[in-house]
Amino acid sequence: MVERTLAIIKPDAVKKRVIGPIIQRVEEEGFRILNIKMVHLTKDEAKGFYIVHKDRPFYPSLTDFMSSGEAVVLLLEGEDAIARWREVMGATDPAAAKPGTVRRLFGFSVERNAVHGSDASATADWEISYFFKK
Numbered sequence: 001m002v003e004r005t006l007a008i009i010k011p012d013a014v015k016k017r018v019i020g021p022i023i024q025r026v027e028e029e030g031f032r033i034l035n036i037k038m039v040h041l042t043k044d045e046a047k048g049f050y051i052v053h054k055d056r057p058f059y060p061s062l063t064d065f066m067s068s069g070e071a072v073v074l075l076l077e078g079e080d081a082i083a084r085w086r087e088v089m090g091a092t093d094p095a096a097a098k099p100g101t102v103r104r105l106f107g108f109s110v111e112r113n114a115v116h117g118s119d120a121s122a123t124a125d126w127e128i129s130y131f132f133k134k
């Protein structure tokens, strides 16, 4: 099924100057980029985006990190885009991610893991509307 998903190139990857290789990978993997923008989230915007994790111990640190610099937000479309982008990203912890995945290549730690991807159809719709108004 053709789906849409939200990807984010996180502030660690932007600081490392790997926006280019990550976007190249997105295109090589066959995703269409329907929309793209650079953002610098406020702390409140980062908290809103990660509201599902509000009771987790890493929430304060995660939202500090996500609001620490520029990020690039992408609206992707493709066949099974949600699961496929998560496969290309790799596991949350870059050290545990498969060789060749974006997180393994460019992630630094479980928190600073280079990229985001929606995890299900309903969350994809919600996350897309968080950044891209119709």
Ligand code: DAT
Residues within 6 Å of the ligand: 053, 058, 062, 091, 092, 110, 111, 112, 113, 116, 117, 119
């Ligand atoms: P994912 O980004 O793979 O969907 P998630 O939804 O469980 O992972 O968590 C969202 C983000 O929160 C994740 O990309 C990085 C951070 N995070 C998750 N688990 C963490 C942990 N144990 N320590 C620090 N940060 C964590």
Ligand code: MG
Residues within 6 Å of the ligand: 117, 119
């Ligand atoms: Mg998640």
